[in-house]
Amino acid sequence: MKKVGVGIIGLGPRAETLLASLKFMTEGIAVTAICDFKEERIALLRKKILEAKMDAPHEYRDYHRLIADPAVDAVLIPTSWNSHLLIAQECLAQGKYAGIEVGGAASIDELWQLVRAAESTGVSCMMLENCCYGRNELMMLNMARKGLFGELIHCECGYLHDLSDMAWREPDKERTIHNRFRNGDLYPTHGLGPIAKILRINRGNRFLTISSTASKARGFAAAAKAHGMGDVTYNEGDIVLSVIRCANGETILLRHGVSLPRPYSRCQLVQGTRGLWEEDAKGIFIEGISKTEERIDSAGNPYTVHTWDPVDSFYEKYDHPIWKKYRDKQIGEHGGMDYLTLSAFAEAVREHKPTPIDVYDVAAWMSVTALSEQSVALGGQVLPFPDFTDGKWIARKPEEPSAWALDEIFEDLQR
Amino acid sequence: MKKVGVGIIGLGPRAETLLASLKFMTEGIAVTAICDFKEERIALLRKKILEAKMDAPHEYRDYHRLIADPAVDAVLIPTSWNSHLLIAQECLAQGKYAGIEVGGAASIDELWQLVRAAESTGVSCMMLENCCYGRNELMMLNMARKGLFGELIHCECGYLHDLSDMAWREPDKERTIHNRFRNGDLYPTHGLGPIAKILRINRGNRFLTISSTASKARGFAAAAKAHGMGDVTYNEGDIVLSVIRCANGETILLRHGVSLPRPYSRCQLVQGTRGLWEEDAKGIFIEGISKTEERIDSAGNPYTVHTWDPVDSFYEKYDHPIWKKYRDKQIGEHGGMDYLTLSAFAEAVREHKPTPIDVYDVAAWMSVTALSEQSVALGGQVLPFPDFTDGKWIARKPEEPSAWALDEIFEDLQR
Numbered sequence: 004m005k006k007v008g009v010g011i012i013g014l015g016p017r018a019e020t021l022l023a024s025l026k027f028m029t030e031g032i033a034v035t036a037i038c039d040f041k042e043e044r045i046a047l048l049r050k051k052i053l054e055a056k057m058d059a060p061h062e063y064r065d066y067h068r069l070i071a072d073p074a075v076d077a078v079l080i081p082t083s084w085n086s087h088l089l090i091a092q093e094c095l096a097q098g099k100y101a102g103i104e105v106g107g108a109a110s111i112d113e114l115w116q117l118v119r120a121a122e123s124t125g126v127s128c129m130m131l132e133n134c135c136y137g138r139n140e141l142m143m144l145n146m147a148r149k150g151l152f153g154e155l156i157h158c159e160c161g162y163l164h165d166l167s168d169m170a171w172r173e174p175d176k177e178r179t180i181h182n183r184f185r186n187g188d189l190y191p192t193h194g195l196g197p198i199a200k201i202l203r204i205n206r207g208n209r210f211l212t213i214s215s216t217a218s219k220a221r222g223f224a225a226a227a228k229a230h231g232m233g234d235v236t237y238n239e240g241d242i243v244l245s246v247i248r249c250a251n252g253e254t255i256l257l258r259h260g261v262s263l264p265r266p267y268s269r270c271q272l273v274q275g276t277r278g279l280w281e282e283d284a285k286g287i288f289i290e291g292i293s294k295t296e297e298r299i300d301s302a303g304n305p306y307t308v309h310t311w312d313p314v315d316s317f318y319e320k321y322d323h324p325i326w327k328k329y330r331d332k333q334i335g336e337h338g339g340m341d342y343l344t345l346s347a348f349a350e351a352v353r354e355h356k357p358t359p360i361d362v363y364d365v366a367a368w369m370s371v372t373a374l375s376e377q378s379v380a381l382g383g384q385v386l387p388f389p390d391f392t393d394g395k396w397i398a399r400k401p402e403e404p405s406a407w408a409l410d411e412i413f414e415d416l417q418r
Numbered sequence: 419m420k421k422v423g424v425g426i427i428g429l430g431p432r433a434e435t436l437l438a439s440l441k442f443m444t445e446g447i448a449v450t451a452i453c454d455f456k457e458e459r460i461a462l463l464r465k466k467i468l469e470a471k472m473d474a475p476h477e478y479r480d481y482h483r484l485i486a487d488p489a490v491d492a493v494l495i496p497t498s499w500n501s502h503l504l505i506a507q508e509c510l511a512q513g514k515y516a517g518i519e520v521g522g523a524a525s526i527d528e529l530w531q532l533v534r535a536a537e538s539t540g541v542s543c544m545m546l547e548n549c550c551y552g553r554n555e556l557m558m559l560n561m562a563r564k565g566l567f568g569e570l571i572h573c574e575c576g577y578l579h580d581l582s583d584m585a586w587r588e589p590d591k592e593r594t595i596h597n598r599f600r601n602g603d604l605y606p607t608h609g610l611g612p613i614a615k616i617l618r619i620n621r622g623n624r625f626l627t628i629s630s631t632a633s634k635a636r637g638f639a640a641a642a643k644a645h646g647m648g649d650v651t652y653n654e655g656d657i658v659l660s661v662i663r664c665a666n667g668e669t670i671l672l673r674h675g676v677s678l679p680r681p682y683s684r685c686q687l688v689q690g691t692r693g694l695w696e697e698d699a700k701g702i703f704i705e706g707i708s709k710t711e712e713r714i715d716s717a718g719n720p721y722t723v724h725t726w727d728p729v730d731s732f733y734e735k736y737d738h739p740i741w742k743k744y745r746d747k748q749i750g751e752h753g754g755m756d757y758l759t760l761s762a763f764a765e766a767v768r769e770h771k772p773t774p775i776d777v778y779d780v781a782a783w784m785s786v787t788a789l790s791e792q793s794v795a796l797g798g799q800v801l802p803f804p805d806f807t808d809g810k811w812i813a814r815k816p817e818e819p820s821a822w823a824l825d826e827i828f829e830d831l832q833r
Contacts, residue, residue, distance in 0.1 A: 016717050016719065019717050020716065020717060023716055154636055156633050156634060156636060156637075156656045156657060156678060157633045157656065157657040157675075165722055165724060168720075168722060172720070212797065212798060214629050214631065214661070214798045214800070216629065216661045216663060216669055217669070218571050218572045218667060218668060218669040219571060219666070219667030219668065221569055221571060221691050222571075222691060225691060240669075241571045241572065241691075242571060242572040242669055242689070244661050244669060244671055246629070246631045246659050246661060246798065248631060248797075248798070251634070252633060252634030253633060253634065254631055254632070254633040254655075254657055254659060256659055256671070260572075263571060263689060263690075263691060263694075264691075264692065264693060264703065264705045264710070264724055265689070265693070265694050265703055265724060266699075266701070266703055266723075266724045266725060266726050267723070267724070268699075274657070274678060274680070275678075276636050276637060276640060276656075276678060276679075277679065278679060278680070279678075279680050281698060283696060283698045283699045284681075284683075284698045284699070286681070288679065288680055288681055290679045295679070301435065301438055301751060302431050302434050302435060304431065305583075305587070307580055307583060308681075308682070309580060309679055309680060309681045309682070310681060311681050336716060382627065382663075382800055383627060383629045383661065383663070383800040384800060385629070385797055385798040385799060385800075
């Protein structure tokens with residue numbers, strides 16, 4: 004197996020987390036170059052790479068030079084939200100695959116620039132959206148493609164995670180500062196990525212409109228104040244709701260909430276004409292599989308009662324082929340999701356194929372952040388999504404079959 | 419105790435259900451008159467009233483005459499969605515209390531007419547929204563008023579109930595026909611009523627804007643076709659989402675879905691700065707009561723994990739006073755909720771006091787249907803709510819203390 008030479012630009016905590024998975028992948032991936040503008044971060048990552056018995060990489064403080072390095076086939080870009088799209092654009096323009104981290108766009112134009120750069124060389128920009136490779140998300144994709152939910156009608160998703168301690172633990176962190184100044188869905192892709200895949204966005208379907216609404220903002224300011232930081236203003240509403248309509252008539256509800264105390268949830272829901280999965284209910288209901296009773300009310304009229312099945316009871320039969328193959332390994336961080344995501348990226352680079360999550364997915368998913376900010380600012384005004392595919396979404400087919408294709412199973416069904 | 423003379427207009431199935439509760443309330447309520455334009459319905463209800471050993475009521479085919487009957491202090495109006503507001507308006511104008519059933523308005527003007535009629539005589543129009551008297555809904559109101567959730571930020575609610583069999587069992591039923599022709603949140607109050615009470619709508623807060631979005635419509639038509647009804651068009655989207663913003667900055671997500679197979683849910687969620695209740699998770703998380711752990715991730719950074727407590731574990735300490743008093747009785751239909759609702763209505767009539775749910779509540783809650791239809795038709799356009807209180811919402815106090823006041827507990831706190 005030809006080793007893929009990977010460069011990493013931006014050596015903060017997320018680079019360390021990626022390395023924790025990459026060190027199990029040295030058969031197929033070599034970290035050939037690292038780059039940061041801070042010398043101490045380069046030193047830290049060098050140390051960790053050597054501790055993991057990996058070869059010493061080239062070191063750069065100028066990312067343009069890393070991108071130009073012939074030992075680099077692909078670049079991972081765990082840099083700040085305001086810089087990774089610009090860097091990715093340069094990688095693509097130079098014909099190098101780019102793997103960017105999750106997050107949202109600040110403007111629609113930076114996404115157009117990314118799309119045009121990818122189109123100019125034909126290489127892919129993949130978002131390393133590990134939640135697309137989560138066990139439940141993969142199973143729902145599998146079940147959706149096998150038709151268990153019937154025709155898809157409505158989905159929900161989001162990112163509900165109490166990060167209010169950022170306000171006092173890391174007041175100068177980039178993410179904290181974004182929450183101070185912006186107001187929109189700043190972190191849409193953990194929830195929306197898997198749902199977009201299930202709804203075939205950019206492959207026969209697309210996001211059409213969005214309307215976003217923010218609640219008042221209390222959580223971060225209260226956390227800051229309670230920890231002696233004084234009065235700090237946070238613009239980000241504690242809850243931001245976005246409602247998206249798709250070209251084929253499906254609705255998506257997307258939530259963002261990172262400043263209030265609550266158990267973690269990505270609040271996923273996939274609902275079709277024959278049943279649904281709901282993360283928070285820990286349940287799946289499928290007509291013909293799950294229990295449905297006919298009862299009679301006190302006035303003698305019949306009515307129907309449907310009952311949830313536990314999600315767990317579907318794993319054996321419906322785990323996605325990718326998860327089945329790797330589920331006992333649980334390699335690296337985030338329950339193995341990072342490993343699966345990086346493996347998919349590396350294989351696409353090695354074979355010079357499209358990545359399972361491509362530049363049109365990146366553009367559509369990340370545009371939600373910029374559009375939701377605009378819609379919130381306009382009091383919930385409905386806004387249109389740009390069509391980053393220039394109309395190609397209508398005819399684009401599911402991914403080509405490969406070991407990592409999220410959609411291969413669909414192709415299997417058609418054959 | 420002076421008996422309240424109650425007339426019933428509209429003797430369909432819901433009248434029978436009300437009677438099933440009223441027959442346990444003969445100490446305080448007498449059914450003095452009944453009215454329907456169909457003789458066989460009058461005969462059926464007469465039979466049931468006599469079987470319950472209640473006195474024979476006056477019988478009318480003309481509802482104007484029932485309203486004028488001096489034996490009638492208050493009128494229950496379980497008629498069709500398109501007629502109950504008109505009839506209620508006449509009751510109010512004649513100085514008789516009106517108890518209307520749940521549902522939504524077709525126009526904003528019919529609600530203004532209702533409000534002006536109530537204001538002209540000072541009697542109340544109560545919606546018999548039994549879910550306001552549900553155990554969990556009452557407990558959440560109690561917990562909210564005691565401050566357990568902190569400052570309220572976001573609420574969710576809805577009506578998710580598979581009624582697709584209407585399409586073939588009762589194709590000519592009024593509700594079925596509304597779903598054929600309309601597209602909006604046709605049944606908002608089971609979910610929204612309790613949430614409106616918790617958020618103090620019309621008493622220091624109000625609904626400000628709404629944006630509604632409908633998914634495609636498949637469920638009803640498929641059910642009709644599968645049962646030999648041929649191709650019948652239903653306009654109502656399988657899922658209708660409405661996002662409401664309140665004057666004090668809270669957001670509300672409201673769902674309507676009655677045509678897809680799924681377990682029943684009113685999907686209630688009440689979230690504040692200190693915790694939340696989520697119906698579908700069957701959980702409550704309250705800071706300082708529920709479990710919160712500090713953990714360390716693989717990069718050495720601390721993070722916080724919050725865990726749900728079961729809803730059941732809060733009943734003993736936080737059941738609402740009304741529920742505590744009646745919980746062992748479970749009288750009548752819908753787990754006792756109808757009994758509690760009718761008792762509250764009857765006491766207000768007897769004491770000539772405002773009802774706990776009043777004409778401003780009715781107008782605000784029911785306006786959601788008309789506004790959501792308009793917003794859906796405009797592709798999700800944000801629309802303003804009328805202020806049916808003409809500005810009185812700012813200064814209106816919580817209800818006066820009484821045995822049935824939903825909000826009495828709040829007054830207790832302030833004293």
